[in-house]
């Protein structure tokens with residue numbers, strides 16, 4: 001039970017930051033439908049909604065994914081599974097990673113499919129499934145070269161046999177994950193794929209043929225159709241983000257077919273003028289060379305808007321790029337509007353990610369300036385940024 005006072009507290013917290021992410025569910029739906037059409041008829045689509053659906057909001061995205069044609073959801077924790085089930089979504093969910101043994105009982109209660117990588121977890125799942133008198137779908141994660149998590153190929157048959165021998169376990173899938181399916185040189189992806197195919201064949205030699213074989217992330221879905229098997233696991237492209245570097249021939253395929261779902265906007269909250277020689281922000285990292293007009297924006301690294309590099313990056317105001325000056329603080333960012341054409345006033349819209357008129361800033365642009373990947377730009381966005389789902393395609 002939430003008391004009335006609590007609700008008004010939550011509403012107060014959400015409404016006063018003036019920085020919000022607009023999530024276009026119509027575009028997300030479009031992207032999932034595209035993926036469903038791209039893979040052949042029988043191939044299932046698992047929408048990867050981990051990390052709060054890459055920052056987009058797990059509940060709304062998961063619901064939209066199912067309506068648009070996805071039939072499986074991929075998460076990495078019990079917490080994410082709970083959010084899905086609490087939103088009354090009963091679609092199959094796979095926890096894609098190692099699951100802590102303390103979380104097993106609840107994951108099974110919530111009908112999760114569980115990833116297994118070794119025999120120890122098989123025994124624990126069987127014990128818990130037996131206690132709950134339930135059957136549990138499990139997927140073996142095979143390490144084909146990423147060398148983070150997963151069963152070594154030479155232990156696969158043993159593990160599969162242990163699963164077969166466990167009365168409450170159903171081996172529903174075998175999967176692996178690619179280390180660099182987005183790069184031009186396909187050699188390592190081919191090597192991983194070869195090991196995966198060998199694993200499928202070796203399972204068949206002992207009469208094991210689970211219905212779901214899956215390994216394709218976004219880049220592989222687009223670039224390696226031979227990796228689709230019976231299910232694909234898109235993350236990035238479902239959010240309209242590009243897995244490929246700009247010089248990759250498939251970059252434009254994604255740019256032309258998938259629509260960026262998230263835009264991030266704020267407002268000008270204060271305008272001031274400073275004199276030549278005066279400095280801005282912590283450690284005075286930017287110094288005015290001339291009389292300068294500055295606008296204050298209520299967004300900072302506490303929202304997931306990166307602090308470094310200093311005196312870099314830009315935003316859009318009045319359909320024009322405007323440079324960030326000094327270092328982004330926890331809650332505030334200063335931009336230099338001296339050269340902007342036309343009037344700028346408190347309350348004017350500022351685009352941090354997205355489009356204003358014909359001018360755009362993408363998560364890729366931000367990632368380039370931060371020397372990171374677009375995944376990090378969107379997943380970094382914190383809960384205190386309001387997600388607005390109002391806009392439809």
Ligand SMILES: Cc1ncc(COP(=O)(O)O)c(C=O)c1O
Nearest residue numbers: 048096177217218233234235236
């Ligand atoms: C196991 C697994 N499958 C699929 C994906 C989706 O990858 P992408 O966002 O590149 O499509 C991820 C994301 O990291 C993952 O960890």
